[in-house]
Amino acid sequence: MNISALLTSAGINVAVCAVLLSLYSILRKQPINSSVYFGRRLAQVSPRRNYNVCFQRFVPSPSWIVKAWETPEAEILAVGGLDAVVFLRIILFSFRIFSVAAFVGIFFVLPVNYHGKEMHHEHIPSESLEVFTIGNIKQGSKWLWVHCLALYIISFTACLLLYFEYNSIANMRLSHIRTSPPNPSHFSVLVRAIPWSPEELYSDSVKKFFKKYHGASYLGHQMVYQCGTVQKFLTETERLCKMLSSDKVRHRFDILQRTLCSSASDSFRVLSEEPESINGNPPSREREISSNATEIPAAFVFFKTRYAADIAAKVLLSANPMLWVTNYAPEPHDVYWSNLSIPFGQLWLRKITSLLAAVVFMFLFLIPVTFVQGLTQLDQLQYSLPFLKGILKQKYMNQLVTGYLPSVVLLLFLYTVPPTMMLLAVIEGSISRSGRKKSACRKVLYFTIWNVFFVNILSGSVLRLVDALSSPKEIPTQLARAVPAQATFFMTYVLTSGWASLSSELMQPMGLIWNWFKRAILRQKDDLVPYSFPYHTEIPKVLLFGFIGFIFSVLAPLILLLLLVYFFLAYLVYRNQILNVYITKYESGGLLWPTVHNTSIFSLVFMQVTALCVFGLKNSKSSVTFTIPLVACTILFNEYCRQRFYPIFKNTSAQILIEMDREDERNGRMEQIHRDLQMAYNRFTLPGQELHSQAQLSHPTQSEEGRNTEDPRGMSQIG
16 A cells, blocks of 8 residues: 555545534534433433524534533543543553654654665655555664664553553542442342252242351342243333323323322332341242242342441352352342343353354454455455456555555444444343443454454465464464554554544434434434443454554554544543433443553553564564563563552452441441342332432442442442
């Protein structure tokens, strides 16, 4: 690819971004689109729409950019929670490190690459982009020490920034835990694999077991029921209640609504609604439910203190590890109820099945990736499809096919990955919705790094990929040759998948189309369904661009300029979306940062190893010698961070939990907390029925709203 092809791709994407950003600034001003572009704000306050037509509503303006830029981090924390702050810190870290890398790469490495060979350079627009990569350096060139020095500067700067970020986010997490209000999940443990007894119900077994072994701290329990028909009926009733509660029909159907909802609630209350159930005495209503639903070997067990619940969730309750299995209880609104009925003994099989399915999907994805790589190699494409020779000889068609089309095709195929991985995460049997998103996030991250980078690097064709995998000793040589050669493809990928996708994120095209269809065709209004932030798709995307930036920062530094533009736009776009569009349903307390840190370390080490292979291919023994200690130092730095900071994200200290319990006891809140636990995990609570427990326990301050799940005391994984 030459410079003119890259400029063609850049021009197309700049034009697309400019049009979409201008269109967004107009559409967001239209009252009819308020549910699309201000979902979070409308979910908290009643909408006041102004339908007066004025000229300013149809003129693009940068007001949203100013607002997103000027909003302090404290407001982001109050609105989106600690996870939102950590996500924006990822983008800021990437922008800072690649600013340093771009300065070093553009002013020092790039001139060395360009003048690396005594060759005749063509006119700039026709100049091949390969002359700006390390591939243009002569064998045994003494100028490779510049690349080695740049490698050291970038690596040490990245480690320094990672340390400060890890330390800062760890302190923010500790502060987040200390200041968090009481939450049902803090005092609850999910128990599964309850042993079956022909002589008594599961509820009686739970009561007997915990009174015997945890009598001093055991408060009560609530069984989980599998209610297929009942749950469907209640879901429909809930939907109807929401419809009838709209302002348009509320004055007409107020009596009908109260009748319907009250009768439904009276018929389908769970056992813990009765005061005596909190003491482990199942009331008669439990027997009524059991006649319409199946009791399953799972229960939420409540404890008197956070510390007692934490201990019960960590220890092995039985000599048989397959019985009385405990997990940290998810938030009440975060429980994935359908997966609680999965027998615990099936989970290992489900995880293996999900892993195998993900691997199969990865290999099936080789088909579109190979097709995309064929578009970047015109010689092979013309040989395979002779009828395209005449078309591809045209200058602009050649630039379009090689510079823009491949990354667009790959991007379209990648849109199928998140829903597929989300489905596999459900099959795994996660007990929480946020845990499902955490699993999907990791799968999407591994998938994108493998298919977008490694497969594109190694697969000029599938046969070359198979040859590389069948001869592991040849992989370093293949990487050393292929990585600099594929720099041009990843430049266009950053333009298409980076710049254009941010504009699409702002526009929310699917939400916009659905909103118009719902209003124009279905004639529905005021049916606001705000979405939570899609961490499982956006975090892998940002980390992938960071991975690409590290790999090419020394080998092909020209890509860093494109990445800086992407991270700057991403910072503005995602701040705007957090402030206006997405609500916080699942809060993990910053638990996504260790994944970010580990991915960044992996990117650094892989950058160093790839540079090491390239130095070896260029016969520069001194550069190879000086790079090896750098790899060792990076690994040692990661081990230090793992020992120093990771335990804060893995567990909650007993000191903090005991202090929080004592504070509640001093303030007289503990008795009220115990009463509120009665209805905390009521699966069948309808709108308007939420008790004091839901208001006080399940809806903490905005900075902590929706804490979850399978990790220490409601500080769960990404959502």
